[in-house]
Amino acid sequence: MTAPTFAQDLDVASDANQYLTFQLGDQEYGLEILAVQEIKGLSAITRMPNTPMHVKGVTNLRGAVVPILDLRVRFGLAEREYDRFTVFIIATVGSKVVGLVVDAVEDVIDLAPDAIQPTPELASALGGAYVRGIAHVGERLVALLDIEKIVSGDLALLDAA
Amino acid sequence: MSHETDPFAEFSEAFFEEAAEHVATVEDGLLRLDAGTLGVEGMHGVFRAVHSIKGLAATLGFGEVAAFTHEFESVLDRLRSGTMVSTPALAQLLLRSNDTLKTLLDASRAGRASSVPVAEETAALKAVLHGTNTGAPTATTAAVDATDVATGPRQYSIRFLPRPGLFATGQDPMLVVRELAELGDEVSVVCETTRLPAIDALDPEQCYLIWVVKVTTTAARDVIEQAFMFIEDDCEYSLRDVTDDPSRAGVAAFAPTLKQVAAAAVGDPKPVAAEATSIRVPTDKVDALVDLVGELVISQAMVNQIATTFDLGRLKELQDALASLDRSTRDLQERVMSVRMLPVATVFNRFPRLVRDVSGKIGKKVRLELQGAETELDKGMIERIGDPLTHLVRNAIDHGLETPADRLAAGKSDTGTVMLRAFHEGGTVVIEVSDDGRGLNTGRIREKAITNGLIRADEVLSDDELHALIFAPGFSTAAQVSDLSGRGVGMDVVKRNVEGMSGSVAVASTPGQGSRVRIRLPLTLAILDGLIVGVGGASYVLPLLSVVESLRPNPRDVRTILGDGEVLVVRGESLPFVRLHSVFGHPTATTEPSQAIVVIAETDGRRFGLMVDDVLGQQQVVIKNLEANYRKLDGVMGATILGDGRVSLICDIQELFRFTTTRRHAADIGATTVGAPEDIFA
Numbered sequence: 001m002t003a004p005t006f007a008q009d010l011d012v013a014s015d016a017n018q019y020l021t022f023q024l025g026d027q028e029y030g031l032e033i034l035a036v037q038e039i040k041g042l043s044a045i046t047r048m049p050n051t052p053m054h055v056k057g058v059t060n061l062r063g064a065v066v067p068i069l070d071l072r073v074r075f076g077l078a079e080r081e082y083d084r085f086t087v088f089i090i091a092t093v094g095s096k097v098v099g100l101v102v103d104a105v106e107d108v109i110d111l112a113p114d115a116i117q118p119t120p121e122l123a124s125a126l127g128g129a130y131v132r133g134i135a136h137v138g139e140r141l142v143a144l145l146d147i148e149k150i151v152s153g154d155l156a157l158l159d160a161a
Numbered sequence: 162m163s164h165e166t167d168p169f170a171e172f173s174e175a176f177f178e179e180a181a182e183h184v185a186t187v188e189d190g191l192l193r194l195d196a197g198t199l200g201v202e203g204m205h206g207v208f209r210a211v212h213s214i215k216g217l218a219a220t221l222g223f224g225e226v227a228a229f230t231h232e233f234e235s236v237l238d239r240l241r242s243g244t245m246v247s248t249p250a251l252a253q254l255l256l257r258s259n260d261t262l263k264t265l266l267d268a269s270r271a272g273r274a275s276s277v278p279v280a281e282e283t284a285a286l287k288a289v290l291h292g293t294n295t296g297a298p299t300a301t302t303a304a305v306d307a308t309d310v311a312t313g314p315r316q317y318s319i320r321f322l323p324r325p326g327l328f329a330t331g332q333d334p335m336l337v338v339r340e341l342a343e344l345g346d347e348v349s350v351v352c353e354t355t356r357l358p359a360i361d362a363l364d365p366e367q368c369y370l371i372w373v374v375k376v377t378t379t380a381a382r383d384v385i386e387q388a389f390m391f392i393e394d395d396c397e398y399s400l401r402d403v404t405d406d407p408s409r410a411g412v413a414a415f416a417p418t419l420k421q422v423a424a425a426a427v428g429d430p431k432p433v434a435a436e437a438t439s440i441r442v443p444t445d446k447v448d449a450l451v452d453l454v455g456e457l458v459i460s461q462a463m464v465n466q467i468a469t470t471f472d473l474g475r476l477k478e479l480q481d482a483l484a485s486l487d488r489s490t491r492d493l494q495e496r497v498m499s500v501r502m503l504p505v506a507t508v509f510n511r512f513p514r515l516v517r518d519v520s521g522k523i524g525k526k527v528r529l530e531l532q533g534a535e536t537e538l539d540k541g542m543i544e545r546i547g548d549p550l551t552h553l554v555r556n557a558i559d560h561g562l563e564t565p566a567d568r569l570a571a572g573k574s575d576t577g578t579v580m581l582r583a584f585h586e587g588g589t590v591v592i593e594v595s596d597d598g599r600g601l602n603t604g605r606i607r608e609k610a611i612t613n614g615l616i617r618a619d620e621v622l623s624d625d626e627l628h629a630l631i632f633a634p635g636f637s638t639a640a641q642v643s644d645l646s647g648r649g650v651g652m653d654v655v656k657r658n659v660e661g662m663s664g665s666v667a668v669a670s671t672p673g674q675g676s677r678v679r680i681r682l683p684l685t686l687a688i689l690d691g692l693i694v695g696v697g698g699a700s701y702v703l704p705l706l707s708v709v710e711s712l713r714p715n716p717r718d719v720r721t722i723l724g725d726g727e728v729l730v731v732r733g734e735s736l737p738f739v740r741l742h743s744v745f746g747h748p749t750a751t752t753e754p755s756q757a758i759v760v761i762a763e764t765d766g767r768r769f770g771l772m773v774d775d776v777l778g779q780q781q782v783v784i785k786n787l788e789a790n791y792r793k794l795d796g797v798m799g800a801t802i803l804g805d806g807r808v809s810l811i812c813d814i815q816e817l818f819r820f821t822t823t824r825r826h827a828a829d830i831g832a833t834t835v836g837a838p839e840d841i842f843a
Contacts, residue, residue: 046808047699049745050795058791058800058808065800065808067791096790155792 017113019135021106021142022089025077028106030135030144031089037097039105040088055154059099061090067154068099074150075130093147096155109142111135116144176217177270178441180226183210184263185510191259192513194240195252204241211237212387214262218269219343220336225274226265231343232286233258238384239290251289256514258282314345316377317385318403325356325367327395334396338372340388345378375403440540442500450500453493460486494781498685501541505583505592506534508547512554512581519558526565526576527558533583538590539685542662546592546682549655553594553678554579561598561676571673573597588706589664590684595677601670603627625766628668632656660815662686663704663798667766691782691801691811694760695775697747700809702782702801707814709761709768711776716755726821729759729770736761737769737821741812744796744820749774764815771817780804784811796820 019030045057045068054073058065068088072079080103088099116133132146190207193199199207211234218226236255239245261282268277319341323334342348353371357363378385382400389398463482467475509531520527538546562568562577569575582593603624610616610630622630634653655678659666663683670676683689683706691702692711718730719738729738738759742749751757751774759770782801787794787810798813 044807046800046810048791048794048810049797058787060802060806060808063785063802065785065787065790065802098790155790 017111019109019111019142019144020089021109022087022102023104023106024072024075024102028140028142029071029102030109030111030142031091031100031147032144033108035091035093035147037090037092040090040099042082042084042086042088052154056101059088061097061099064097066090066097066099068101069151069154070101071150072101072103091147093151093155096151098151098155100150109135109137111137111144119143173221173223173270174439176221176223177266178439179217180214180266181263183214184259184266186210187259187262188256188514189510191252191256192517194247195249195256195517201241204237208234208237208241209390211262212390214266216336216340216391219339220333223269223274225277225279226262226269229258229262229265229279229283232283232290233262235380235384236286236289238387242381242383245289254285254289258286314377314379315402315404316347316375317382318401319374319376319385320399320401321372321374321389322397323368323370323392324395324397325369327368327392328366330395332392332395334368334370334372334392337388337392337396338374341374341376341385344380344385344388345376347375347377349375351375440500440503446496446500450493450496453489453496457486457489457493460489494688498539498688499537501539501685501687502537503540503543504535505538505543505546505590507543508550509534509581509583511547511551515551515554516558516579519555523559524564525558525562527562528576528578530578530580531582532580536583536585536590538583538682539687541686542664542682545658545662546680549658549680550581550592550594552651552655554581557594557596557598557676561596561600563599567599571599586681588684588690590682592680592682593677594680595675597675600672600674600676601628601631601668602672603670606630625669628670631668632666663689665764665815686784688781688783689811690779692760692779693777693803693809694741694758694773695777696745696773697742697749699745699747700777700803700807701741701745701773702809702811703760703762703771704798704811704814705779707762707764709763711758711760713757714754714759714770716753719754729754731761731770737818738772739769739817739821740772741817742772742774744817762814762817764818767818769818769821771812782809782811 018033020033020036021028021030023029040061043059045059047057048055048067051057054070056068056070058067060066070079082101085104087102087105089102089105090097090099116135119131119133130146130150131143133144135142135144187207187210190199190203190210193203194207211230215227215230215234218224218230233255236245236251236258240247245251261277261279265274265277265279268274321334321337321341323332327334338350342350351373353373354369356369356371358369363369376385385400389396460482464479464486467479467482471479512531513529516527516529557579558577562579563571563573565575568577578597580593580595582591582595584591606627607616607622610627610633611618613633615630615633616622631652632655656666659680659682663686664681666678666680668676668678690705692705692708694701694703712731714729714731719727720730720735721727727738727740728735730736738754740752741747742751754772757772757774758776759772760776761768761770782803784799785801785808787797787800794810796813796816797810798816799811800808801811803809
C-alpha cells in the first residue's frame with residue numbers, strides 16, 4: 001500500500017501552499033504561486049481609454065496583449081512613479097493573463113493551511129475585501145490576496161476555468 | 162479504450178469531416194431526387210457517399226453509424242438499381258434519414274451515439290425495403306418483394322483473392338470480409354493459406370491470404386458485389402449460390418465467433434472533443450507553403466551571411482537581401498492566411514434544403530439561385546455567417562415573397578426567386594441575399610419607427626434611411642413582425658453578428674420588385690491594412706478600408722452648430738466631426754483643426770471626419786483580441802503590436818461614428834483617464 005503515501009508526498013512537495021510575497025509601500029502581500037506565470041521588469045504601457053485609474057493600460061507580452069493593473073491604485077495607496085525597480089507580476093486568472101504592478105518582489109514562502117488566519121475586520125486601506133487570509137511569518141505579517149476578486153470587474157467573462 | 166491510447170483518434174477526426182461532406186452530397190442529391198433532376202449517375206454518387214460513410218464507420222468502430230447507414234444504403238441501392246421508384250414521400254423519408262445520420266455523426270463525435278433515437282427511422286427504412294411502407298410505390302416493391310419471399314434467403318459462397326500487392330495502395334481486405342459478413346445472419350469465414358510462401362520467401366508487405374465467406378442473405382447478387390466496389394481492381398472474386406449445398410449445415414457454428422469479433426470492434430464509442438476543429442487543406446496550398454518557407458530560409462541565410470562580414474560598402478547588398486526577405490515574408494503570410502480560407506459553398510449548401518422546407522410549409526413557390534459559391538472566406542467567418550444568412554433567407558421567403566396568387570395578380574410569375582450571391586469587391590467579400598418579392602413597405606416602417614420613438618413624427622428621411630431602420634434594435638419584437646411584413650425580426654441580431662466580424666450590412670429595396678440585403682466582410686479576421694495615426698503622443702490604428710482620405714482643413718472648414726456639435730465642411734458637404742484626442746481622453750497640443758490632420762472615414766455609406774495630430778504611416782497589422790485578456794473597449798475593435806514592440810489600439814470606425822451622432826465625447830468616455838500618465842518607457 002505505497003500508493004497513498006506516494007500521493008501524499010506529492011501533495012506536500014507540490015506548490016499548493018507556496019506564496020510569492022511582494023511589497024506595496026511598507027506592507028507585505030502574498031499571491032498563490034500557482035497563479036504566477038512570471039516576473040517581469042517594466043516595459044512600455046499603452047494607455048487605454050475609458051478604463052478605471054488602476055488599469056494602467058496594456059503591454060506586449062511576447063505577442064499577447066496583457067492588461068496592467070496597478071495594485072497601489074487598486075488598494076487606494078499613494079501612487080508612485082514607475083522606475084527601473086518597478087516590477088510586473090504576470091499572473092493567470094482563469095484563462096486570462098494580467099500584469100500586476102508592485103513595488104518589489106520579496107520571496108517565496110511555504111505556508112501550511114493552518115498557518116493562515118482569517119481576515120480580520122480591516123480598513124479598506126489594506127485592501128480588506130481582496131485579502132483571503134493573514135499569515136504570520138516570523139516578525140512579518142503577510143496579507144494573502146484573492147487575485148480573482150482583485151481583477152474581477154476588470155476582466156470580462158472571467159470564467160473559472 | 163481510453164481516448165489517449167486510441168490509435169484511431171486522428172482518423173476519427175478526419176472521418177467526421179469527410180462524413181460531413183458526404184452527408185452534404187447526399188442531401189444535395191436527395192433534393193434533386195425529389196425534384197426529379199437526379200440522374201442515374203447522381204444516384205450512384207449518393208449511394209457511394211453513404212456507402213463510404215458506412216465502410217469507414219465500421220472500420221473506425223462507430224457501430225451505430227454503420228448499422229444505421231446499412232439500412233439507408235439498402236434503400237438507396239434499390240433506387241439506383243431501379244428495383245424501386247422514388248416518390249415524394251420516399252424522398253422525404255430519405256432526407257429525414259440523412260438528417261438522422263447527421264445527428265448520429267455529431268453524437269458519435271461527442272461520444273454519445275447511443276443517445277440518438279434511430280429505431281423509428283430504421284424501422285421506416287426497413288418497412289420501405291419490405292414494401293410495407295406507404296411511402297414506397299407499393300406496386301413495384303410488392304412485386305420485388307414477392308420474388309424475394311418466394312425465393313427466401315439464399316446462401317452464397319464468395320471466394321475472395323486479393324492481389325498480393327494491394328497493401329501498397331492502402332487497401333484492407335478485412336473491410337471486404339467484414340462487409341460481406343454483415344450481409345446476413347449466418348456467416349462463416351474460412352481463410353485459405355495455400356498462397357503462403359515458405360517463411361524465408363515471405364514478404365510481410367504482401368497479402369497472401371484468400372478468404373472464403375459463406376453468408377446466408379436476402380440481399381441480391383449485385384448488393385453483395387458492392388462489397389468489392391473499392392477493391393475491384395485489386396482482387397479477384399467468385400460468387401456462387403450454394404443454397405442447396407448440403408455443406409451449409411456447418412455454417413451456424415462459425416457465426417457467433419465472427420459476430421462477436423465485429424461487436425467488440427464496433428463497441429464503446431470514443432469520446433472525441435466536439436469543439437476540436439480542423440481544416441482540410443488542398444495539397445497545392447500546402448506545397449506552395451513549403452516552397453515559400455524554402456525561399457524564406459534562403460533569404461534569411463543571405464541576410465545572415467551579409468551580416469557576418471558587413472561593411473558599409475555592402476549596404477546595397479543588404480538592402481536587396483532584406484527586400485527579398487520582406488517579399489517572402491509577405492507571400493508566406495498571404496499563403497498562410499489562404500489556408501484558413503474556405504469556399505462559401507460550405508454555407509450555401511444548406512439552403513436548398515432550407516428553401517424547400519420553408520417554402521413547402523408556407524405554400525409559396527420558391528426558386529433558389531446560388532452564385533459565387535466558390536468565393537473564399539475565412540473559416541472563422543464561414544462558421545459565423547451561417548445563422549445570419551439563414552435568418553435572411555427565411556425572411557426573404559416568409560415575408561419578402563408574395564403568395565403565388567398575389568404574384569400572379571401583380572403580373573409576376575407565381576414562383577418567387579431568392580438569390581444568394583457571393584463575390585469579391587475591393588478587398589472585401591460581399592454576400593447578398595435578394596428576392597423579387599414585394600419589397601419593404603417604407604410607409605409602415607416609418608409608422609412603426611415613430612411609434613417606437615426611433616424617429617420623430619416630423620422627421621424627413623430618405624428611403625435608404627428608412628430601410629436602415631429595420632436594423633435598429635427594438636424594432637423587432639414578435640408582435641410587430643406580423644404588423645410590418647416582418648422584415649424587422651431579428652435584423653438587429655444579424656447586424657450585430659456581421660459587425661462582430663468587422664463587417665457591415667445594408668439593405669436596398671424597390672417596392673414591388675424586391676429587396677436585397679448586402680453583407681460586406683473583410684477577407685480575414687486576423688490581419689488588416691491600417692493607417693497609423695498619432696493622437697496626443699499615443700498611436701492608434703485606423704482600418705484603411707474605412708479611410709476615404711486625409712486632409713488638413715482650412716480654419717473656416719470646421720464650424721460649430723447649435724453650440725455643441727462640430728461639423729467639417731469638405732467640398733461643400735458638411736460631415737460630422739470628432740476629435741479623436743477628446744474621444745480617447747488624451748491631452749493634446751493640437752486643438753486647432755487647421756494645425757491637425759483630419760481623416761475622413763466611411764462606415765455604412767456615411768462619412769465623418771476624425772481629427773488626429775499626425776498620420777504616421779500605413780502598414781498591415783495583426784489584430785490581437787483585447788478581450789482575450791481584458792475586455793471590450795468603446796470605440797476600439799482590438800489591439801496590435803507595432804514594429805517597436807509597443808501595443809497600439811485599433812479604432813472601431815463604426816462606434817466612433819456613433820459617438821458623433823450621440824455626442825458622446827470626453828465627458829463620458831475619457832474622463833476617468835484624463836491626467837493619467839502617458840506611455841511609459843523602461
